[in-house]
Amino acid sequence: MADVCVIGAGPAGSTFAARMAQLGHHVQLIERQRFPRRRLGESLSPGVMTLLRAADMHETVEAAGFPEIKGVWVKWPDGPKLREDTGAKGLLVDRGEFDLRLLDRARALGVEVHQPAIVGQQIRDGARWRLTIDADGTSQHLDADFVADASGRRNASGRQIKAGPSTVAVYGYWRGKSLPTMPRIEAGQDCWYWGVPLPDETYNTQVFVDPRWFRHLAGSTMAERFLGLIDRSGLMEGCRDVELIEPPRAIDATPYLGSDCVAPTRIQLGDAAMAIDPISSSGVQKAIQSALSGAIVANTLLRRPESTDAAVRFYRAQLTDASERHCRWAAWHYRDVAAGCDHRFWRQRSASLATMNPPPLPAIDARAFATTPMGLSRELKFVHTPCLQGDFVSLAAALHHPRLTSPLVFLGGRKLAPLLQILPPGKTPLQIAQSWSNHMPLESGMEIAGWLIDRGILVEQPDQSGALS
Structure with a gap:
């Protein structure tokens, strides 16, 4: 049994901690915020539940009764249409509740949780890590053989390779009458929009835009610039008596790949290791995938040190392949708009992400x-x-x-x-x-x-x- 310390209790951190406990390790999980807390990423792709079943973490999410995604209203160059998925279903979730349920499942599997707690120093002391955590005004030390960083984009290592142009997501939550009941995605002239109805009957609207261009829009405040962009879209079409619940916020949404994601005694997971273009709407799925494969990598590093090189190579290659694959997918999606729109936002994203496909093979009768x-x-x-x-x-x-x-x-x-x-x-x-x-x-x-x-x-x-x- 090894002592494993996980920093961050989002989907990646809780899933990794649960799997490491299932593999027989002693796991301590440190989370800086109290749960539940609001978090973006409320529209989950169908693959999320498949991954959670593989980790035996699905029942607690299924018990929440989150509504399935019946379809998505899409307004892209080929015109507005309803995209229905009669097969695998995604979910519309309250991310605060979703993350809390994953954390509770990890705790039930034997993970020791420190929350709210902040990690101070991380020192490599001989053969082990020594961490200082602050909780409730007191400090304590934790010793670990292995450290997993799942603290998200904000605390990701500075050694990153950008996988696309700088992008910011500006978002706000609404209440009102006749709010949409299905997600909406829409291409604007110089940005794209995403609207998500939530289980608590609120509505999240997001604008993905170049941060420098957004700062120079008309309006003295972020709220004025945000509302100006929302008015150009159809996200609020048909809504009545609406109001923003709280001032809009902005977060970095630039895709990137960490260049130092794994070493013999540590690993980065989720957004701490890699962020994909938000147009894929599968960030939570990729985070959980990194946690499941990362747990096998960590288990190998701890129990089969003779396979260290293979484990490190595997994890780096997996993240690189995933990043490149999502870049290609996003490029084609942006190119659909760039073909009929000469704005720099679309040209830059289709050109910088696109890669050449090999020539087609001759058909066989x-x-x-x-x-x-x-x-x-x-x-x-x-x-x-x-x-x-x-x-x-x-x-x-x-x-x-x-x-x-x-x-x-x-x-x-x-x-x-x-x-x-x-x-x-x-x-x-x-x-x-x-x-x-x-x-x-x-x-x-x-x-x-x-x-x-x-x-x-x-x-x-x-x-x-x-x-x-």
Whole structure:
């Protein structure tokens, strides 16, 4: 058992603390604020509950009865429309209540909570960390083998790499009549808007804008500039007798990636490690993902020090891949608006985030799919890469190919490299799938073969004359 100290009890901190306790470690969690407290990020993407089920933290959230997101009103270049999701549902939550429930679940799993408490000094004393915390006017010392920083964007390390242009979110909460019952997202001329109806019948409106441009808008106060922008949008359309509950506030919403996110005795989680572009509306999901993978990384660092290099490489690569993937997604979303709007806000975000996609592969006639001889691409390499296996990080054989964003170990829960390393050339996709029958059903084998063909990993095999058969 190791002594683990976690700083910050947001979704990342509470989830990480709970998982480390489940893995048998003694965990102390330090949170500076009393709960519940108001927090942005009230619209949760569908993947959040899937992750919480994996951590056995879902029941306490389900018991809250937070309403599901039935749809989102979208006003983007293709016109206003209702985007409905009849499958997986996101949630509209009171973040104060949501975070409190996660913290209570961590406490029930054996995590010792210090709240409200402020971390003072953090000193590496020999083989251990020594922390000073201030709570209720008194100071005390905590010793730990490992420290996890989940204190959020505000306390993130200064060693950061910006992953997009500077952005600020200016937001305010409203009460009134006929408030929207579904989230709304809208592209403005020089900003974009996000409106979220909350379970307590209030309504949160947010404007995402360049901070320098916002400071030079007409209006002597933040409230005047904020209200001026809201009036340009349709977020309050149809609302009656509305009023702001409190003065609007602003927070940094610039995406970034921490350059020093993990070391043998410490790790950064959630926004302390990485922040993605807010247009994805999946910041809470990414924070919980970092906590779950971070717990396996920390468990490896503590219990298998011989795998330290693999664990550190895995966590850094995972955050880098996630940051780049979200940058590409955001770029295409911004580009939709930039195509018809010449404002610097949209041009800058589409240009700075965009990356080139590889040229499309020639299509294979579906009728010949079962009869075309295939072989491995000459660009394919087998490499050893760190990956999660059980409760630890270890090295495994992976596929490396120009059309893969990162080395790939698993597909559909199955290791790919062992299947392909023994694959004889010249087999048809059907024969390839049949050769895997000892490992999976034929249908699954055909799906994997098709996926490999789509990405140019399996390619048409030339005959002996050098021509394609």
